[in-house]
Amino acid sequence: MFRRLPDLGGETVNFTIDGRPATARLGDTVAAALLASGMESCRTTPVSGAPRAPYCMMGVCFECLVTINGIGNRQGCLIPVAEGMAVETQKGARAIASEYSAKGDAA
Amino acid sequence: MKTIKDVASLSECYDLLIIGAGPAGMVAAATGAEQGLSTLLIDENPAPGGQIYRGITTTPVAAKETLGADYWRGTDLVHALTASDAVYAPETTVWSVGPAAEGTSDPGRMEVGVSVGGAARLIQARQVIAATGALERPFPIPGWTLPGVMTAGGAQIALKTSGLVPDGRVVVAGSGPLLYLLTAQLRAAGATISVMLDTTPLENWGRAIRHASDFLRSPYLGKGLKLLLGAERGMRIVRGVTAISANGDSQVKSVRFRHGSKEEELPCDVLLLHQGVVPNINLANAVGCALDWDEDQLTWVPQTDDWYETSVKGFAIAGDGAGIGGAESAALRGRIAALGAGHRLGRLSANDRDQRAAPVRAELMRASRGRRFLDVLYRPAKAFRIPKADDTIVCRCEEVTAGKLRETVALGVTGPNQMKSFLRCGMGPCQGRLCGLTVTELIADARGVPPTEVGGYRLRPPIKPITLGELAALPKTPAAIKAVER
Structure with a gap:
């Protein structure tokens, strides 16, 4: 969907997308890094499960929501990618963590 | 300029707090600091510039002609900010603004909720200027939620900040001067754009022509002609497009459009949409500012006085957030708003304020010339709204x-x-x-x-995401605790 212009220089940053190693350019936001990595979508919607990708890149649309270092629903377009960052795509609505639902069942 | 990267380093109270580091915010901050006001400039992005000058201090796109002279003009504003005594807080969000608790001597004192790197804090400001700028007007067409469809402005941000260009079969669609500018920048950077679908209603020309004389004497004329002529070279332009849809299952695969009585479908990997910008009024709305409907720009615009103070005392709006005028106008309005705030804070006499603002207002008149022609000509069609x-x-x-x-x-x-x-x-x-x-x-x-x-949506804080943990960790007043105690 996007390609990087040649000969930009700059430092490389290593991070992961759903556990797979990926690289970005220092200064990229997470959303830009995802676009550059060739990702087609960054999440599926909680309502219908439709795939979505970054849309506005300026913090308005909330389409680029991803999980970053374990914290969900972060705006990828506002957060600079950092060395070792773990980025996860979000699939549909978030389930309640199993430890809580297990307690609920027991009660 | 001092840069702050954690909430603990913020002061309890600032004379002037500015939200948004685009042209209006940068100039307002420098103008506030120049008057000796303790000035805080908060921005959610990692570097100053806003959207129009996005990435101006960090962009990897080195060739000056790619982004153009108008973009690089922002460098002067960054220098003025950097040389000032303002405090700058990047990657910081403002999630609430409201009147400060009773008992302060300042009538306009505000309490501002801010969050930096997962920690929130409430600070106070004696005057607030929101320089929240503009956002691209919604462009609801069938298929606009598909991956591969994004705003033209979004693609421009990817270019400015990361040197990314859309790849494959790229179609741009919509209307307005920015569409042509963004297209020119992307092409100059090396993107191949196969077709531009221009949705400007042909009948708009008849209404716009009445406002042409101002436009003909404005700098927009030369810039516009250059962009139009440039666009004609090496790219197909379809004018008078009256319907567009994006098609595909998990990704856009084609774009279908109608012009005149003809329907066409073209394969497409990236579809970039743009039909003008509108004020970003979310914060103003949540603060409770009175808004008017602007029938030319088809949007809500906050009511402001001559110094851009809104109906809420102590809360002003500078730049495109107070009505679309463009980058140059935004910078000038930032200066006027900060002079107004300086007067309200007792720093400038009315006479002093007026004298300093007079040349800025004259510039603003000049910079605004020709806008009405553009507003009327590029008023988006009903079918796309x-x-x-x-x-x-x-x-x-x-x-x-x-x-x-x-x-x-x-x-x-x-x-x-x-x-x-x-x-x-x-x-x-x-x-x-x-x-x-x-x-x-x-x-x-x-x-x-x-x-x-x-009417419009009534918005309430928090207007930006904040975790429950951040909220819970905020200090509570005895009154607030009593309110929820049983």
């Missing part, structure tokens, strides 16, 4: 379609706020930023009344 097809998504977050909205109007729902409880439209994470205008116009159209009678 109020979707005809019932299955077109209006609220992207909650996936509410135009048809659902119309069905619900038929049940007797009269406005956007009542509509929320029926359909949840505007209640997803974007909080109506992307569907607010469409929902207002669609309800007005279905009811056959003007938008002012329908």
